[in-house]
Amino acid sequence: MPVHNADIAAVFDEIADLLEIQGENPFRIRAYRNAARQMESMGMPAADMVAKGEDLTELPGIGDDLAAKIREMVETGKCKALEKLRAKFPPTITTLLKLPGLGPKRVKTLYDKLKIKTLEQLKAAAREHRIRELEGFGDKTEATILEALEQHAEQVTRFKLAVAAQYAEPLASYLKRSRNVKQVEIAGSYRRCKETVGDLDLLATTKGASNVMDRFVKYDEVRDVLAHGETRATVRLKCGLQVDLRVVSTESFGAALQYFTGSKAHNIEIRRLGQDRKLKINEYGVFKGKKSIAGATEESVYRAVGLPWIAPELREDRGEIEAARKGKLPKLVELSDLRGDLHAHTKATDGHHTLKEMAEAAKARGLEYLAITEHSRRLTVAHGLDPHRLRKQMEEIDRLNQNLSGITILKGVEVDILEDGSLDLPDEVLTECDLVVGAVHSKFHLPRAKQTQRILRAMERPYFSILAHPSGRLIGSREAYEVDMLKIIRAAKARGCFLELNAHPERLDLMDVNCQLAKDENVLVAISSDAHRLQDFDNLKYGVGQARRGWLTKDDVLNTRPLKLLVSLLRRTIKK
């Protein structure tokens, strides 16, 4: 069983949890947390680095000690340091930390005094009112714990970005109608376009007395008010989503927006830069002694530490600060840069609209070309096309193109990559297409080497253009399949084909870190909607968000090319 970066991150996080309960040096704990984030955010599997004998201490936040622990985990599947800690505290104890209001200190007290180590024991103790007797606890804390336990299941769920948007945007509009409110922004991971958000961070600026805080806690959708102060309030909506609102004056808008956009790791780095310059940076501004020297705009905050403004999608402490310092920040791709869409379906298979309707909807969004890429025959649930039906559709597209103006339909297909790497339609018909999008829709659980070979073999076909949703993951419901993405990216480069970034909010696949890998290897990425309905073209914005998180510029994206150039790029593939 291979050891994944996520496994290593989980071990480091558990060590950090247990060290916290033990009351260890907080900076040592932070080192483990930083290492866990590093493992999660890097594109390259640490196991591969170990296998190649690469130096793990080159990674930020990884020193000799943690590098040794990573090697140990990769080679033995175990971590002795964690096992030692688990001997001191039962491993289930870390589940208690996830409850709101329970931190390491209180968890340790609960364990020391009442021997509580599971959620069930905690619930029993709370019901028997044994918790309120403990020092540092009281009636309220006990009641909060009990309530949290009853809702525990729902608090771990994160919301997909597009789902969060359905709650965030109306709430922001509602708050904008408050007295003396100047701006309302949705900050946090939402602004960074993370594929899922754990909660919403709203920021409002006011000039003079405002009722925005009162309006916020009285919002229709609010189920519980968790905190309600002068400048900060936290609520839980009926849907389970937690929302924080912070109110600052307009002079502090930029500093607050920067602060609440995060990420935490990015902000820590920015503040560290501030410290080097003897500056204190907080949500109210940048201060030299007591004097505010910046804060009205985000630009002013970055300028104060000698940096240009950094786009929110890049703020993950994955090298953006270094790039900013060197003046090498990428000019990120924007939605308006997209000239076309290279993956869409119609009624012929599992879509809901006709060719013409889809083309007109794409045109209405400013696109110049649209590839229709129906499923192939193996995907019977989608009524996939056989060669005959595909040819009929191509004829229809030819006819339609003669009558359309302002948009061109490209003849494509989303052909299944079968288990052995062969394609679900014969070469003769595939060569008649303008582009061939290949996709894995079955056998997700092949071993890594086999899955990789399967895809490489499919890409060897001379007319193969784009690998659709390359990792196969469905956010929150299906893990990515095991595959050597770097190998696939390099093969794409060698063979002149491209990778898709599927913009469907459940996919967002290619993932951000792999977009970076593709960019590093000079492989163009196609941001495609995979539209099955007219409104699905609006999902392109989520694809662009993920692409921006992956550092992609206009030049790194295939479908920013005008039609003529696009066709020649696809041809080059076909000729090989």
Add this chain to the structure above:
DNA sequence: GCCGTTTTCGGCCCGACTGTTTTCAGTCG
């Protein structure tokens, strides 16, 4: 535990809210 135009020790981001307290610790983001 990591890190270093202040290199092998001594730092390590910063503030709001709550509850349990009588001045603040714990938690959270």
